[in-house]
Amino acid sequence: MPDKVIIAGAGQAAAQAVITLRHGGFTGGILLVGEEPYLPYQRPPLSKKYLAGEMELERLHLRPESFYVDHGVQLHLGTRVEAIDRSRRTVRVDGADLGYDRLVLATGSHVRRLAIPGHDVPQLHYLRTIDDVRGIQPQLRAGQRLVVIGGGYVGLEVAAVAVQAGLAVTVVEIADRLMARAVAPLLSQFYLKAHQAAGVAFRLQTGVTGIRRAAGHVEVQCTAGAALAADLVVVGVGILPTTALAAAAGLEVDNGIVVDELCRTSDPHIYAAGDCTSHPNALLGRRLRLESVHNAQEQGKTAALAILGQPEPYAQIPWFWSDQYDLKLQMTGIAEDYTTMVVRGDPDKRAFAACYFTGEQLIAVHAVNSPREFMLSKKLIAQGARLDPALVADTAIPFKDIAASASPG
Numbered sequence: 001m002p003d004k005v006i007i008a009g010a011g012q013a014a015a016q017a018v019i020t021l022r023h024g025g026f027t028g029g030i031l032l033v034g035e036e037p038y039l040p041y042q043r044p045p046l047s048k049k050y051l052a053g054e055m056e057l058e059r060l061h062l063r064p065e066s067f068y069v070d071h072g073v074q075l076h077l078g079t080r081v082e083a084i085d086r087s088r089r090t091v092r093v094d095g096a097d098l099g100y101d102r103l104v105l106a107t108g109s110h111v112r113r114l115a116i117p118g119h120d121v122p123q124l125h126y127l128r129t130i131d132d133v134r135g136i137q138p139q140l141r142a143g144q145r146l147v148v149i150g151g152g153y154v155g156l157e158v159a160a161v162a163v164q165a166g167l168a169v170t171v172v173e174i175a176d177r178l179m180a181r182a183v184a185p186l187l188s189q190f191y192l193k194a195h196q197a198a199g200v201a202f203r204l205q206t207g208v209t210g211i212r213r214a215a216g217h218v219e220v221q222c223t224a225g226a227a228l229a230a231d232l233v234v235v236g237v238g239i240l241p242t243t244a245l246a247a248a249a250g251l252e253v254d255n256g257i258v259v260d261e262l263c264r265t266s267d268p269h270i271y272a273a274g275d276c277t278s279h280p281n282a283l284l285g286r287r288l289r290l291e292s293v294h295n296a297q298e299q300g301k302t303a304a305l306a307i308l309g310q311p312e313p314y315a316q317i318p319w320f321w322s323d324q325y326d327l328k329l330q331m332t333g334i335a336e337d338y339t340t341m342v343v344r345g346d347p348d349k350r351a352f353a354a355c356y357f358t359g360e361q362l363i364a365v366h367a368v369n370s371p372r373e374f375m376l377s378k379k380l381i382a383q384g385a386r387l388d389p390a391l392v393a394d395t396a397i398p399f400k401d402i403a404a405s406a407s408p409g
């Protein structure tokens with residue numbers, strides 16, 4: 001077993017790697033180096049309850065400080081791993097070279113930034129970190145005008161929190177529908193209507209060309225329609241994997257740090273886990289990059305088990321969730337290249353599941369306020385189960401009976 005593990009990045013994947021290493025009996029040194037000045041924390045509440053002011057900072061922490069003390073984990077927070085010297089097996093932190101036997105890169109991702117005139121006005125914010133929320137919250141007051149740029153999950157979650165706090169909210173989206181990268185048009189339409197009913201205004205098929213300073217506010221200039229006056233602008237136009245450290249060290253990078261099913265990079269002493277990786281998934285038969293808590297946790301675990309000498313290849317069906325108003329969207333599988341989509345339940349009753357098939361194979365389910373469908377579907381998708389789509393749409397038959405009748409893949 002190695003003597004010393006250094007983890008670069010102190011987020012979701014890093015915390016899980018630490019937990020698995022110590023639970024797995026690793027007694028060597030663990031050093032966690034995190035750029036942000038916070039204990040490893042969960043990000044999902046940043047655009048949900050924490051943004052709404054309904055959650056304390058301590059509840060964001062994945063483990064209290066005492067966990068790291070009790071488990072002999074050294075924390076270097078508020079500082080970066082600046083470089084890796086692979087031949088000497090050292091990392092540069094605060095000007096010092098620190099030796100490792102195994103290095104885990106858990107550097108996550110960073111927001112895609114707008115490169116338009118006026119992108120640097122103080123009213124414009126991104127949302128990735130606790131500090132970003134702290135920048136947004138003072139303006140999150142009734143009567144303020146918010147323009148959200150980007151109609152993906154993060155933008156829509158912010159819109160939901162803000163409109164409920166009494167702000168006048170407009171979402172500008174360049175595509176012709178919401179969450180277009182991930183969901184079927186039916187869900188885009190459902191969410192558009194839900195947000196409109198709550199009072200959010202939309203500009204679809206509209207780009208942003210610049211932000212202009214005005215007296216006490218800004219004007220968001222769009223490719224269509226009049227400019228939008230705003231006291232606050234929140235941009236959610238996607239993220240990019242944080243791979244510069246790995247690339248500078250000569251590790252293979254291709255839409256993420258390239259790892260194998262054990263989270264090993266192209267250097268046998270270096271692992272990578274979480275948002276920053278491009279990884280193979282045997283269940284899906286392809287390589288992919290994911291942006292989700294589940295993936296970060298599972299890969300953190302996979303990397304740690306490999307370091308412990310108890311390798312367990314990563315093979316997980318992806319899942320993700322999004323909370324907007326009273327709507328809990330739970331998504332599993334990848335809804336790409338499907339041949340049929342059926343709806344189980346009634347969108348008008350705000351409880352339904354969009355079920356995506358390739359032939360008779362269930363490949364993805366997007367469940368709105370339908371946890372049972374979500375839970376059972378995760379298993380069915382992992383099994384490559386075959387089902388009659390017409391049967392799945394029939395709510396007269398309980399979903400567990402339909403699941404029980406599925407043919408194995």
Ligand SMILES: Cc1cc2nc3c(=O)[nH]c(=O)nc-3n(C[C@H](O)[C@H](O)[C@H](O)COP(=O)(O)OP(=O)(O)OC[C@H]3O[C@@H](n4cnc5c(N)ncnc54)[C@H](O)[C@@H]3O)c2cc1C
Nearest residue numbers: 009011012013035043044080081108274275291292293296
């Ligand atoms: C607002 C928001 C809402 C979200 N909602 C959901 C949701 O509902 N469901 C879901 O499944 N997922 C959600 N996600 C995504 C989820 O939070 C991420 O997929 C997850 O945090 C990824 O974990 P990670 O450990 O790979 O990276 P991160 O949690 O991003 O952690 C990486 C850390 O590494 C640090 N770092 C980077 N480079 C260095 C370096 N050189 N040295 C030291 N430190 C470094 C970064 O500063 C960061 O703190 C959300 C994300 C955001 C931002």
